[in-house]
Amino acid sequence: MTAFSYRTGALHAEAVPMEALAEAVGTPFYCYAATAIETAYTDFAGALSGLPATVCYALKANGNLAVVRTLARLGAGADVVSGGELQIALAAGVPTEKIVFAGVGKTAAEMAAGLDAGILQFNVESLPELELLSQVAQDKGLRAPVALRINPDVDARTHKNISTGKAENKFGIDLDQVPAVIERAAALPGLSVEGLAVHIGSQLTETAPYRAAFTRLIDLYRSLRTAGLPLRRLDFGGGLGITYRDETPPDMAAYANLVRELTTGLEADLVFEPGRRLVGNAGILVTRVLYVKDGAERRFVIVDAGMNDLIRPPLYDAWHEIVPVREPAANVDWAPVDVVGPVCESTDTFARQRSLPPLASGDLVAFRSTGAYSAVMASSYNCRPPAPEVLVRGSEFAVVRPRPDVAEIIARDTLPMWLEPADGAGEPIGEPIVVAGKAALGARGRSAR
Numbered sequence: 001m002t003a004f005s006y007r008t009g010a011l012h013a014e015a016v017p018m019e020a021l022a023e024a025v026g027t028p029f030y031c032y033a034a035t036a037i038e039t040a041y042t043d044f045a046g047a048l049s050g051l052p053a054t055v056c057y058a059l060k061a062n063g064n065l066a067v068v069r070t071l072a073r074l075g076a077g078a079d080v081v082s083g084g085e086l087q088i089a090l091a092a093g094v095p096t097e098k099i100v101f102a103g104v105g106k107t108a109a110e111m112a113a114g115l116d117a118g119i120l121q122f123n124v125e126s127l128p129e130l131e132l133l134s135q136v137a138q139d140k141g142l143r144a145p146v147a148l149r150i151n152p153d154v155d156a157r158t159h160k161n162i163s164t165g166k167a168e169n170k171f172g173i174d175l176d177q178v179p180a181v182i183e184r185a186a187a188l189p190g191l192s193v194e195g196l197a198v199h200i201g202s203q204l205t206e207t208a209p210y211r212a213a214f215t216r217l218i219d220l221y222r223s224l225r226t227a228g229l230p231l232r233r234l235d236f237g238g239g240l241g242i243t244y245r246d247e248t249p250p251d252m253a254a255y256a257n258l259v260r261e262l263t264t265g266l267e268a269d270l271v272f273e274p275g276r277r278l279v280g281n282a283g284i285l286v287t288r289v290l291y292v293k294d295g296a297e298r299r300f301v302i303v304d305a306g307m308n309d310l311i312r313p314p315l316y317d318a319w320h321e322i323v324p325v326r327e328p329a330a331n332v333d334w335a336p337v338d339v340v341g342p343v344c345e346s347t348d349t350f351a352r353q354r355s356l357p358p359l360a361s362g363d364l365v366a367f368r369s370t371g372a373y374s375a376v377m378a379s380s381y382n383c384r385p386p387a388p389e390v391l392v393r394g395s396e397f398a399v400v401r402p403r404p405d406v407a408e409i410i411a412r413d414t415l416p417m418w419l420e421p422a423d424g425a426g427e428p429i430g431e432p433i434v435v436a437g438k439a440a441l442g443a444r445g446r447s448a449r
């Protein structure tokens with residue numbers, strides 16, 4: 001995590017001081033280090049060199065256009081899970097033949113968009129999804145390239161909310177149902193079944209679950225090919241963990257060696273879908289202390305970032321390192337505090353009883369390892385404009401997603417025709433698209449809804 005370090009007592013991202021950024025863009029803000037993203041990608045892709053591998057960055061970890069463009073320029077493909085993410089990938093210049101479309105609930109419109117773009121493959125997770133995809137492709141006179149996502153029933157040994165490869169999870173097709181699904185797929189005219197896929201979970205810190213899942217996938221691949229199915233691609237998903245606290249996730253050499261060992265002699269192109277691993281440690285969230293409040297039992301440090309900016313602690317019990325932007329002197333006393341946001345929810349708590357050096361109103365602190373699954377999950381709950389995003393490279397920085405005005409947030413809403421605008425509400429911003437009409441009430445009257 002060398003992209004963020006103290007220089008002459010002040011936290012920097014690469015060569016940019018966070019105090020100067022706080023002045024320039026206000027707090028809270030996300031700051032990403034481009035060099036850290038680039039290094040993470042070249043480590044990942046470099047470790048797999050010599051293998052017939054396509055690295056498809058999982059956009060859902062961080063879909064900022066500038067981040068995706070940074071990776072696309074290095075040759076990364078994209079793993080998208082919605083029509084919206086597909087559009088980001090295309091806007092960032094990801095080559096269509098390096099885009100895979102995953103997700104358990106694709107709509108017909110999203111399938112059509114993927115087919116129109118000419119993506120590498122759809123990772124399909126159920127029989128009804130296969131049937132719809134075939135229909136959509138057939139209507140266009142096309143065959144959709146498909147990989148079947150298998151649920152290998154493997155425990156990824158990660159947090160239950162980010163585990164996806166157990167039989168009880170909604171993801172993938174159960175191993176024992178695969179033969180029947182394949183048989184059905186073969187009869188569908190709009191499909192070309194080209195591969196198999198797994199993705200067993202996120203923030204994996206061991207290779208053993210990968211070994212178990214990949215072995216099952218490869219065994220199935222071999223037997224289906226022996227049975228005459230012309231498969232040619234294996235997608236190993238993402239999930240490689242990062243260090244938030246004291247985890248020691250597998251290094252890239254260990255992961256790549258496992259893949260080499262298991263795929264020796266196998267005729268298959270390989271797809272990888274890393275998300276968190278490429279961006280997680282490349283971002284921080286900088287926030288300012290509003291108040292320090294001494295409660296009956298504990299001291300609360302109330303900061304100006306809220307769970308609307310960073311929801312990982314309440315959503316996944318996530319632990320983020322918190323560091324003061326001014327390097328604390330060696331002789332100060334550290335004491336346990338609760339670090340909380342301003343949102344009116346008790347779950348708006350970033351850390352409980354965390355040992356920190358003394359903090360006062362106006363001080364800046366940073367939450368580390370917030371490059372993945374952080375800004376991308378932001379909302380404007382409590383009508384709080386989500387934190388802006390800044391990308392740093394060397395001594396340069398750019399605001400790559402500005403903080404919206406409250407006026408912009410209000411302007412997303414429109415009034416129905418039976419409500420007059422309030423006095424002094426000011427001019428509406430832009431021309432809202434108003435969809436309105438009068439519905440006939442059915443026999444069941446107003447409650448029919």
Ligand SMILES: *Cc1c(COP(=O)(O)O)cnc(C)c1O
Pocket residue numbers: 058060061079081102103199201202203237238239240273274275276277
């Ligand atoms: C979320 C997701 C990924 C990326 O997971 P990470 O843990 O961020 O690497 C890859 N593939 C699929 C199908 C996903 O849903």
